[in-house]
Amino acid sequence: MYLDVWGARGSHPASGMAFSRFGHHTACLSVRSGDHLLVLDAGTGASALARALEAAPPREVDILLSHFHHDHVIGLPYLLMSLPPDTALRIHAALEGHEALAERISAILSPPYFPPGIAGVLGRTECHQHPAGASFQAGPMQVETHPLEHPGGSTAFRVRCGDRSLVYATDLEQPDVLAAEWIAFACGADLLVHDTMFTEAEWSARRGWGHATIEGALRLADAAGVPRLVGFHHNPAHDDEMMLLRELDLVLRRPGSSLAREGESLSI
Ligand SMILES: [Zn+2]
Ligand SMILES: [Zn+2]
Secondary structure, X not given: OEEEEEEXXXXXXXXXXXXXXXXXXXXXXXXXXXXXXXXXXXOOHHHHHHHHHOOOOOOEEEEEEOOOOHHHHOOHHHHHHHOXXXXXXXXXXXXXXXXXXXXXXXXXXXXXXXXXXXXXXXXXXXXXXXXXXXXXXXXXXXXXXXXXXXXXXXEEEEEEEOOEEEEEEXXXXXXXXXXXXXXXXXXXXXXXXXXOOEOHHHHHHOOOOOOOEHHHHHHHHHHHOOOOEEEEOEOOOOOHHHXXXXXXXXXXXXXXXXXXXXXXXEEO
């Protein structure tokens, strides 16, 4: 099982050479298994994924959206447009209230947010709206969900493929006390991809913004017995120099862990 990183930045892209080592694009990860592709969020990194798929497009694609903030969906039109007509497309998200997922996806793909002409791709896209806490099958992979505390809500995903599993938890206000259900959700995973956007000082000044720190992510990894942490949703104000220092701090406390780098492929 390989997890490919197409974008690891949070909030908005970070341009310039000072950000090149960890990358510029916003949230997008993928797991390929034969002819099936599972995509975790579709930020600007999804446009890079779209280009990479041109040579050998998958036959089935399941796109899991944690939530609908711009940095997680702005690349969705480019990804959908790039896939051939015979590719089976499914979009999954947990939505509160009465709004239909199909309507929300349609809005993203339509004027005034996007030029006309691609809304037709919706005709061949299945939209699956799941209650918070639901489990479902996505091609060969089993997916579990867990609601996260974030302005407007967000969803964590646990993806199982064979005997390996990863937890993707981004855009969450780290709790002062870890709930037993949250620990159980991550328990025994091989890899934890977790929001580490803020330093402790930044987090203290921005409580309620719905993000986390390396310390908060390590608390969950420790409690859930997850051996490897990959920090994610990098602060677009943190340049490579600062990111390398933060990563060194992480590695000293949890050898084998890292901060996600755009373009890398993580073996799980
Ligand atoms: Zn975000
Ligand atoms: Zn968000």
